[in-house]
Amino acid sequence: MWEYAPAPESRDIANLKPNYRMFVDGKFVEGTGEPLKTINPATEEVLAEVSTASASDVDNAVKAARRAYDRVWSKMPGSERAKYIYRIARQIQERARELAVLESLDNGKPIKESRDVDVPTAAAHFFYHAGWADKLSYAGYGPDPKPLGVAGQVIPWNFPLLMAAWKIAPALACGNTVVLKPAETTPLTALVLADIIQQCDLPPGVVNIIPGAGDVGAALVEHGDVNKVAFTGSTEVGKIIQRQLAGSSKKLTLELGGKAANIVFDDAPLDQAVEGIVNGIFFNQGHVCCAGSRLLVQESVADELLEKLHVRVSTLRVGDPLDKNTDVGAINSREQLTKIKELTESGEAEGAQRWTSSCPLPDKGFFFAPTVFSNVSQAMRIAREEIFGPVLSVLTFRTPDEAVAKANNTPYGLSAGVWTEKGSRILWMAQRMRAGVVWSNTFNRFDPAAPFGGYQESGFGREGGRTGLEAYLDV
Amino acid sequence: MSDRVSVAKTYKLYIGGAFPRSESGRSYPVTDSKGGFLANAAQGSRKDARDAVSAARKAFPGWSGATAYNRGQVLYRVAEVLEGRREQFITEVAASEGVPLKKAQSLVDSAIDRWVWYAGWTDKIAAVLGSSNPVAGPYFSFSTPEPTGVVAVLAPQQSSLLGLVSVIAPVIASGNTCVVITSQERPLPAITLSEVLATSDVPGGVVNIITGRTAEIAPWLASHGDVNALDLTGAPESLRADLERSAAGTVKRVLRNKTGEDFTVTPDLSRIRAYLETKTVWHPMGV
Numbered sequence: 124m125w126e127y128a129p130a131p132e133s134r135d136i137a138n139l140k141p142n143y144r145m146f147v148d149g150k151f152v153e154g155t156g157e158p159l160k161t162i163n164p165a166t167e168e169v170l171a172e173v174s175t176a177s178a179s180d181v182d183n184a185v186k187a188a189r190r191a192y193d194r195v196w197s198k199m200p201g202s203e204r205a206k207y208i209y210r211i212a213r214q215i216q217e218r219a220r221e222l223a224v225l226e227s228l229d230n231g232k233p234i235k236e237s238r239d240v241d242v243p244t245a246a247a248h249f250f251y252h253a254g255w256a257d258k259l260s261y262a263g264y265g266p267d268p269k270p271l272g273v274a275g276q277v278i279p280w281n282f283p284l285l286m287a288a289w290k291i292a293p294a295l296a297c298g299n300t301v302v303l304k305p306a307e308t309t310p311l312t313a314l315v316l317a318d319i320i321q322q323c324d325l326p327p328g329v330v331n332i333i334p335g336a337g338d339v340g341a342a343l344v345e346h347g348d349v350n351k352v353a354f355t356g357s358t359e360v361g362k363i364i365q366r367q368l369a370g371s372s373k374k375l376t377l378e379l380g381g382k383a384a385n386i387v388f389d390d391a392p393l394d395q396a397v398e399g400i401v402n403g404i405f406f407n408q409g410h411v412c413c414a415g416s417r418l419l420v421q422e423s424v425a426d427e428l429l430e431k432l433h434v435r436v437s438t439l440r441v442g443d444p445l446d447k448n449t450d451v452g453a454i455n456s457r458e459q460l461t462k463i464k465e466l467t468e469s470g471e472a473e474g475a476q477r478w479t480s481s482c483p484l485p486d487k488g489f490f491f492a493p494t495v496f497s498n499v500s501q502a503m504r505i506a507r508e509e510i511f512g513p514v515l516s517v518l519t520f521r522t523p524d525e526a527v528a529k530a531n532n533t534p535y536g537l538s539a540g541v542w543t544e545k546g547s548r549i550l551w552m553a554q555r556m557r558a559g560v561v562w563s564n565t566f567n568r569f570d571p572a573a574p575f576g577g578y579q580e581s582g583f584g585r586e587g588g589r590t591g592l593e594a595y596l597d598v
Numbered sequence: 599m600s601d602r603v604s605v606a607k608t609y610k611l612y613i614g615g616a617f618p619r620s621e622s623g624r625s626y627p628v629t630d631s632k633g634g635f636l637a638n639a640a641q642g643s644r645k646d647a648r649d650a651v652s653a654a655r656k657a658f659p660g661w662s663g664a665t666a667y668n669r670g671q672v673l674y675r676v677a678e679v680l681e682g683r684r685e686q687f688i689t690e691v692a693a694s695e696g697v698p699l700k701k702a703q704s705l706v707d708s709a710i711d712r713w714v715w716y717a718g719w720t721d722k723i724a725a726v727l728g729s730s731n732p733v734a735g736p737y738f739s740f741s742t743p744e745p746t747g748v749v750a751v752l753a754p755q756q757s758s759l760l761g762l763v764s765v766i767a768p769v770i771a772s773g774n775t776c777v778v779i780t781s782q783e784r785p786l787p788a789i790t791l792s793e794v795l796a797t798s799d800v801p802g803g804v805v806n807i808i809t810g811r812t813a814e815i816a817p818w819l820a821s822h823g824d825v826n827a828l829d830l831t832g833a834p835e836s837l838r839a840d841l842e843r844s845a846a847g848t849v850k851r852v853l854r855n856k857t858g859e860d861f862t863v864t865p866d867l868s869r870i871r872a873y874l875e876t877k878t879v880w881h882p883m884g885v
Contacts, residue, residue, distance in 0.1 A: 247734065263726065265866070358849065365846035370839025377849065534848070553879045561879045570733035574741050574876045579826065580849045588741060589729055590876045598868065 127440070130447040132234045137225040143173045143310065145180065145334055146317035148187035149327025154180050156335055161310060164231035165444050165453040165488040173310045176333035181302070181342040184331040188273040188300040189348055191328030196300050197270060201257030208253035208295055210323040211316075215246040215288075218319065222312055226284055227444040229311040231453030231489070232407050234445050244569055245288035248587075251571035252292035255592060259297065262589050264598040270298030271374055271597050272350035277340040277364075278313075279356045280306035280455050281410040281511075287313045289586050290353055291330060292571075297595035299351060302331045304343055308456050310334035341367070349373060353594065355412075357509075358535070358580050376584025376594040378412065378576055380509040381537030384530035385415030385566065386520075386552065389424045391542035395564070397431050400515070403540055403566040405439060405451055405493055409513040410459070412581070413538035415566055417499075417506060418517045419526055425519045429497055433478060436493045441482050451513055454489040463491050463512035470496050470505035475516070501532055509535070523548065527555045536578030540566045559585070609639045609785070611646060611809065612792030614653030615802015620810070621645045628786055631696025639785045642810035644818045647777065650806035651824050654748045654775040657803030662745045662773035666721035673717035673771060676798040680710045683794060687759060687787060694758045694784040708862055709763040715864065716767035723772055723870060736883045743874040745773035746851055747826030750819035752812055752833045757861050758784035762791065764861045765831055768869035770804055777806045777825070779816060781832065785809035813837055820844035827851035827873050831859065 144151040156175035163170050176184065196204070215222065219242045226237040259268050274294045278286035283305055294301050305313035317332045333339060337360070344352045344364050354364050355378040368375050385403050387396050403415025420428050444452035454460040471477050475496040484490040491513055499506050499516040506516050520526040530539055539556040541549055541563045549563040559577045562568060569575065574588035584594045609628075610617040619625075624641035640646075661669070680687070684706055692702035724742050731739040749769045754761030758781050769776045780788035792807045808815060813834050820828055821844040828845045830838055830853060838854075845852050853872045 362846050362849060365849065366843045369842030369846065372854070379849065549881065553877070556877075559875060559877060561877065563879065563881045565737065565880055565882050568733070568735070568737060568739075568880050570731065570735070570739065573731040573733050573739045573878050573880070574729075575878065576876065578746070578875050582849060583851050585876050588731055588878075590727070590741060593871070 127448045129443070131443060132224055132445045132447060134224060134228060134445060136220050137228055138221055139170060139225065139228065141171055143171055143314045145174055145176055146314065146321070146330070146332040147180070147184045148331065149321065151317070154333065154335070156180065156339065159307060159334065159336070161229055161308060163228050164455050165485070167488055170228055171311065173314070173334050175335035176339045178342050180333060181339060181346060184302045184333050185273055185275070185343070185346045185348050187328035188302050188331055191326055192272055192300040195326040196329050197298055201259060201298070204295060204298065205253045205256035207323060207325050208249050208256060208292060211319060212246045212249035212253060214319040214323060215242065215249065218315070219243065219246070222284060222315060224445065225315060226312050227452065229309050230280065230283055231444050231455050233449040233452040234447055235449070236407060241282055241285045244571070245285045248288040248292045248571045252296040256296040259592065259596070262592050264593065264596050268596040268598050271595060272299060273348060274299045274301050274351040274353060274595065275343040275346060275349040276301060276303040276353045277343065277356065278303065278305055280309040281407060281412070283309040284312035284316060286355055287316055293586065293591055294595050295329065297592055299595050300329050302333060302343055302349070304333055304335060304340045307334070307336045344368065351595065354378070361582060374594070377582035378586065379580060379582040381412045381414070381535045381577065381581050382417055382507065382509055382533045383413055383415050383538040383540065383558065384417045384419050385540035386419045386526050386530060386542065387421060387424070387428060388543035388548065389421040390544045392544065393424065393428055393431055396428070396542040397435050399540065399542060399564070399566045400432060401435055401439070404515045405436070405513050406567050408451055408454055408491070410455060410511055411567065413560060413567065415538070415540050416510060416515060418515055419529055420517060420519050422519045422521050429517065432495060436480050436495060437482070439480060439482065439493050441490055441492060442485050451493060454491050454512060457489055459511065460489040460491060463510055463514060466505060466508060466510045467494060467514055470499070470503060470516070473503045473505070475499045475503055475505060501529060507533065523552065527552065531557045534580040537581035538562065607637065609637050609789045609809070611640050611642055612789065612796070612805070612807040613646065613650045614656070614806065615796060617792070621649070626810070628783070630693045636693060637786060639789070639809040642779070642808035642815055644815065646808055647815050647818045648822070650777040650808055651748060651819070651822055653803035653806050654777050655824050657775045657801055658747060660801055661770070661775055661804045664773070666724070669771065669773065670717050670720035672799050673713055673720065673767065676794060676800065677710050677713035677717065679794045679798045680713060683790070684710070686790065690787045690790055691759050694786055695756070705757070705760045709760040712760065712763050713767055716771040719870065720771050726867070727871065727874065731878065737880050738883055739878060739880045741876050741878045743772065744877050746873045746875050747774060748824060749774045749776040749827040749829060749873050750822070750825045751776050751778040751829040752816055752831055753778050753780050753788065754832045754859070754861070755781045755783065755812070759787040759791065761861045762788050764865065765829055765869070766805060768865070769873055772870055772874055774873050775804045777808065777819060779812050779819070779832070780807060780809050782810070782812050816841055817844060821847055823848050825850060827853070829853045829855070831855045
C-alpha cells in the first residue's frame with residue numbers, strides 16, 4: 124500500500140467566525156432560543172456558537188416569508204426571479220473553497236467530497252432551477268401554475284449545504300418564499316448561504332434560515348401560515364410530520380430513509396463493481412439515505428468478490444476530513460457513532476461474520492473503521508435497519524428472481540444498484556426494483572436534472588427535474 | 599299475458615374477481631332518494647377489506663406489468679360493455695341519486711366517456727410525465743412513472759356512478775390496483791359496475807368493490823400495511839384527519855380531494871399523478 128504524506132487543506136479558508144446568527148427578513152439577528160455550540164466531529168473541538176430560534180422567532184420568520192411572498196416574490200416576473208437564483212449559483216461557485224472547507228469542518232466529511240460533490244452540486248441545483256422560473260408554463264402543470272406560498276423546510280446533517288440547495292432552489296424558482304431549518308449539528312454552511320443570499324440582494328424575507336433542534340423544526344412545520352412542508356431526514360421523523368399535518372391543507376413532500384440493495388450478478392466486471400460498492404456504502408461515511416448498504420451477490424462469485432472487497436476497503440484512508448487524501452472522514456456526531464456501534468454489535472450478536480478494516484483511526488473525534496458483514500440473513504437488524512454509517516451487509520442470491528425478491532424485501536424504497544454486463548437484464552431488473560433511483564453499473568450519482576425520491580416508506584415527492592417542480596406548485 | 603314477476607338482483611361485494619357476500623353475514627337496506635326500498639346491500643367488514651387488499655396485492659404484478667396498450671384496450675372495453683348496459687345504469691342512477699331520467703342519462707354518458715378518456719391515457723402517461731434527463735456526465739439517465747401499488751379509494755358519497763368511475767379509472771389506468779369503498783347510501787350502481795368490470799377483461803383483483811359503512815371500514819384500510827395510497831374523496835368530514843394520521847404509519851400517499859368535486863367536467867392529470875412514483879435509472883456511457 125502506498126504511503127501518503129499529509130496534504131491538509133487550510134482551515135483558514137473556512138473564514139470561521141466565533142458566532143453565527145440566524146437569518147430573518149434579510150438580516151442576521153440574534154435568536155432568542157438557547158444558543159448551540161457546533162463542534163468539529165473530527166476533533167470534538169467547538170467550532171462556533173450559533174444562535175437558535177425560539178417559537179416566537181419561528182413565527183417572525185414565517186411572517187417575514189409571508190410578507191415577502193405577498194408583497195414582492197409572488198408578484199415578480201419569473202424572468203426576474205430567475206436572475207436572483209442565477210446570482211446565488213454564481214456566488215456559491217465563487218466561494219466554493221470556503222464552503223467546502225467549512226462543510227468538512229462542521230460535518231466531518233472528506234474535503235475531496237465536499238469540494239467535488241457537495242458544493243458544485245449545490246451550485247448546479249440553483250443554476251438548473253433558475254432556468255425554470257420563467258418557463259413553468261412549459262413544465263406540464265397547465266398554462267400558469269401557481270406557487271403555494273410559504274415553504275417550511277427541514278433538512279438533515281449529512282449534506283448540509285447540498286440539502287439546503289435542493290430545498291431552496293426549486294421553492295424559489297416556483298415563486299415560493301422559504302423558512303429553512305438546518306440540522307442542529309451542521310448549521311454553518313446554511314448560514315454562509317444566507318450571507319450569499321444577502322449579498323445577492325434577494326428581497327428581505329424571501330429566504331429565512333433558522334437554526335435549532337427538532338423542536339424548532341416541529342414549530343415550523345406546524346405553523347399555521349406555512350403552506351408547504353418539505354422534510355429530508357429519518358423515516359421515524361417523517362411519519363411524525365405526516366401525522367402532524369393530517370387534516371391540514373399543507374402540501375407535504377418527504378425524503379426519508381433507505382436500505383438500498385446493491386446487486387452484483389456473476390457476469391459483472393468485478394473490479395468495477397467493487398469500486399461501485401465502495402462508493403455506494405463508504406461515500407460520506409455511509410451517511411447517505413440512498414447508500415448501497417445491502418450488498419446482494421450472486422452466490423457463484425460471492426467469495427471472489429468478498430475477497431476483492433476486503434482488499435480494496437483495506438486501502439481506504441480514514442482520518443482528518445481536511446486531508447485531501449482522506450477517503451472516509453468523521454462520523455457526524457457522538458450520537459450517530461453510538462447508533463452505528465449498537466447496530467454493528469447486534470450484527471455480531473445475531474451471528475453475522477464481521478470484518479473490519481485494520482486502518483489506523485485518529486485518537487480524537489468520532490471515527491468508525493469501514494466494516495463489512497458477511498453471512499447476513501434477511502431477518503437480521505443489520506439487513507433491515509438503516510445504519511447510516513460505513514457498514515455493509517452482504518447477502519447472496521442464486522437467481523434473478525431471488526435477487527428481486529430480496530432487494531424489495533424492505534419497507535423502504537429509495538435506491539438500488541445493479542451490476543451486470545447484460546443490458547437486457549439491467550432493464551429487466553430496473554423495472555422490478557421498487558425504488559425511486561436505480562443505478563446500473565454505477566452508484567450514488569446525483570444531478571439536478573434527474574428526479575430523486577423514494578417509494579414506500581422512503582417518502583413521497585421528487586426533487587430535481589421537471590417532476591420535482593410539482594412539490595412547489597399548487598397543482 | 600299475465601304479469602311476470604321479475605327476478606330481483608342480489609347485490610354482493612366484488613373481491614378478487616368474485617362476488618362474495620360479506621364474511622360478516624351482514625347486509626343493510628338501500629333506499630331511493632324518497633326512502634323507498636331498493637335492495638339489500640352487503641355490509642362489508644374489516645375482514646372483507648383485508649381480503650380485498652390481498653386480492654389487490656396479488657393482482658398488482660400482472661396489471662402493472664401488462665403493457666400500457668393492453669391496459670388501454672381493457673379500459674376501452676369497460677366503456678364498450680358499459681355502453682351496452684346504458685339503460686340499466688340510467689335507471690339505477692336515477693333511483694340512487696333521485697335525479698330525473700334525462701340527468702341520469704347525461705351522467706351515465708359522461709361515465710362511459712370518462713373510461714374512454716382514461717383508456718387513451720394509458721400509453722401516453724410515460725411520454726408526458728417521464729423524461730430523459732440531461733445530466734452533467736457520461737450517463738444515460740431517464741425517469742419513468744410507475745404505479746405506486748395498492749390504492750384504497752373512498753368513493754364519492756353523492757355521485758354514485760360518474761364520481762365512482764372518475765376515481766377508479768385514473769388509479770388503474772397507470773397500473774395500480776385498488777380497493778374501493780362505495781358511496782354508503784348509493785352503492786347499487788357500483789355493484790352493477792363491478793359486473794361490467796368482471797366481463798370486460800379487467801383481471802380479477804385489479805378493482806375490488808366493497809359496500810357498507812365508510813366510517814367503519816376506512817380506518818382499517820388507512821392503517822393497512824399493504825396499502826400504498828389512500829384517496830379521501832368520500833371520507834366523512836369528521837374522519838379525514840384521523841385517516842390521514844393512520845396513513846402516516848406506513849407513509850401512504852394521500853389524496854385529500856373532498857366530495858364536492860365537479861365530476862361532470864373533463865379531468866386533468868392530477869388524479870393520475872397522485873398514484874404514480876417516478877423511477878430514475880442511470881447507466882454509464884462508454885465503449
